[in-house]
Amino acid sequence: MLRVHNTMSGRKEELRTRREGEVGMYVCGPTVYNFIHVGNGRAYLVFDIIKRYLRYKGYRVLHVQNFTDVDDKIIGRAAEEGISPEEVARRYEEAFREDMRRLRVLPPDVTPRATEYVEKMVRVIEALVEKGHAYEAEGDVYFSVTSFPGYGKLSGRNLEDMRAGERVEVDPRKRHPLDFALWKRAKPGEPAWDSPWGPGRPGWHIECSTMSLEHLGMGFDIHGGGQDLIFPHHENEIAQSEAYTGEEPFVRYWLHNGFVNISEEKMSKSLGNIVLVRDILERYDPDVLRMLVLQTHYRSPIDFGPQALEEAKRAYGRLEDCLFALSEYLQQKEQVTSPARTQREVELTGFFMEAEERFEEAMDDDFNTARALGVIFELVKALNTYLDEQAVMATPAGKIIAGQGRDLLLKLCQVLGLFSPLQEEEEDLYGCGGDEELRREKKAAGDEASAESRLPAPQSLIELLIELRARARAAKDWETADLIRSRLEQLGIKLEDRREGGTRWKPA
Numbered sequence: 001m002l003r004v005h006n007t008m009s010g011r012k013e014e015l016r017t018r019r020e021g022e023v024g025m026y027v028c029g030p031t032v033y034n035f036i037h038v039g040n041g042r043a044y045l046v047f048d049i050i051k052r053y054l055r056y057k058g059y060r061v062l063h064v065q066n067f068t069d070v071d072d073k074i075i076g077r078a079a080e081e082g083i084s085p086e087e088v089a090r091r092y093e094e095a096f097r098e099d100m101r102r103l104r105v106l107p108p109d110v111t112p113r114a115t116e117y118v119e120k121m122v123r124v125i126e127a128l129v130e131k132g133h134a135y136e137a138e139g140d141v142y143f144s145v146t147s148f149p150g151y152g153k154l155s156g157r158n159l160e161d162m163r164a165g166e167r168v169e170v171d172p173r174k175r176h177p178l179d180f181a182l183w184k185r186a187k188p189g190e191p192a193w194d195s196p197w198g199p200g201r202p203g204w205h206i207e208c209s210t211m212s213l214e215h216l217g218m219g220f221d222i223h224g225g226g227q228d229l230i231f232p233h234h235e236n237e238i239a240q241s242e243a244y245t246g247e248e249p250f251v252r253y254w255l256h257n258g259f260v261n262i263s264e265e266k267m268s269k270s271l272g273n274i275v276l277v278r279d280i281l282e283r284y285d286p287d288v289l290r291m292l293v294l295q296t297h298y299r300s301p302i303d304f305g306p307q308a309l310e311e312a313k314r315a316y317g318r319l320e321d322c323l324f325a326l327s328e329y330l331q332q333k334e335q336v337t338s339p340a341r342t343q344r345e346v347e348l349t350g351f352f353m354e355a356e357e358r359f360e361e362a363m364d365d366d367f368n369t370a371r372a373l374g375v376i377f378e379l380v381k382a383l384n385t386y387l388d389e390q391a392v393m394a395t396p397a398g399k400i401i402a403g404q405g406r407d408l409l410l411k412l413c414q415v416l417g418l419f420s421p422l423q424e425e426e427e428d429l430y431g432c433g434g435d436e437e438l439r440r441e442k443k444a445a446g447d448e449a450s451a452e453s454r455l456p457a458p459q460s461l462i463e464l465l466i467e468l469r470a471r472a473r474a475a476k477d478w479e480t481a482d483l484i485r486s487r488l489e490q491l492g493i494k495l496e497d498r499r500e501g502g503t504r505w506k507p508a
């Protein structure tokens with residue numbers, strides 16, 4: 001039974017989806033005006049890990065994630081750089097897609113851009129005005145928080161406390177200090193769309209309500225984002241969506257990831273303490289960043305810094321080393337006369353089964369990746385011990401158990417997104433510049449391609465190719481040897497010849 005922590009109830013609840021076997025998930029996407037920092041990176045990695053685990057559990061996941069491509073910050077950046085807001089948005093959308101691809105974050109199924117849904121947003125705002133939930137003030141339109149009795153239910157605040165805590169100067173045109181903009185009148189030179197209230201653009205909150213309702217409908221399963229989005233963004237999304245449809249709930253489960261902090265302060269652009277994902281990827285394997293995210297429960301804070309990165313690198317190295325050692329063992333020639341399966345192999349088989357169960361139990365408990373990694377490292381330890389015992393020569397029984405151990409280790413790592421190959425199909429999906437139509441066409445074409453071509457190469461096949469390459473080299477057939485190496489690299493598998501002999505491989 002999978003239990004998830006729902007911010008709405010403040011408790012872990014059993015995941016009961018709207019439709020059996022299917023999860024509709026909306027994750028708030030980036031405002032595209034800058035390269036993403038490690039805090040943003042965490043949010044997208046967390047929901048990638050959640051999505052991968054849901055898939056492992058057998059759910060079909062429909063993942064929608066927007067691009068906020070019209071916003072004050074984009075307009076500001078455009079003025080600074082002397083280019084149009086559209087150019088700023090496209091440039092950083094592309095950069096975001098590239099960062100995600102490098103982090104092996106699976107692409108969402110739909111990536112709506114806010115600017116492509118403005119007409120729909122206008123219709124939602126019109127309906128809210130008609131129903132008395134919104135009002136116009138000199139070309140702006142505000143949502144009236146007092147018109148929605150449930151306001152504050154997600155963040156656990158009530159309007160009176162919030163009013164008392166209000167320090168900023170209140171816009172006299174607002175009926176309540178917490179009323180928020182659904183529509184903003186355009187200033188000269190700003191991007192603008194026609195509306196019943198004159199030229200303007202939508203507010204950030206109405207974008208997410210409109211796009212999530214459009215693609216997932218009312219009552220979808222999971223809505224995600226960082227904890228900073230709980231208030232006001234998600235509180236406002238609930239108010240708008242439930243007031244507009246007259247139904248509830250807008251969302252069944254609200255999931256929020258904890259912050260990445262630096263010296264106990266949230267990493268954020270406004271504090272000027274950001275570290276860009278792409279700068280980290282200059283120095284570290286993308287999986288090291290994923291490992292760093294996995295080592296902490298997704299709702300707890302992460303204290304980011306060189307030490308945390310080095311720790312994650314060491315942990316990742318232990319996984320790599322174990323996989324390489326297993327690979328080498330499996331490449332050894334077998335002892336001709338060897339004992340049959342011993343008590344030791346029987347024990348290990350039992351341990352594998354139990355490890356897989358405990359991994360699943362940890363992940364079923366609100367995606368406890370730290371505990372799940374603990375199980376993976378126990379498996380690593382058991383496998384390393386076994387290999388040490390087998391140091392003399394490989395036996396057939398030993399090879400079987402080592403092969404099973406390696407398959408299990410790799411499988412569990414890949415559920416978390418570690419060692420996951422860059423799948424060509426997905427690379428393509430990311431490379432379409434957000435063009436939904438092109439993406440759909442490519443997907444359809446991909447679906448028609450043989451299933452075989454999309455399967456990641458099984459371990460044994462990689463090893464077979466490594467062996468064939470070694471034979472080609474021994475016969476001084478350098479052309480064949482190089483061909484095998486370069487073809488494998490195109491498939492996302494990198495070979496490394498070791499000084500002490502033998503070849504190991506890793507995802508490129």
Ligand code: AMP
Nearest residue numbers: 030031039040043225226258259260267
């Ligand atoms: P933004 O582009 O600022 O809306 O942020 C994109 C995503 O990153 C949102 O889900 C935010 O909640 C999340 N986020 C922003 N800063 C941090 C941080 N320091 N730690 C974790 N998540 C963050």
Ligand code: ZN
Nearest residue numbers: 028029208233
């Ligand atoms: Zn949002």
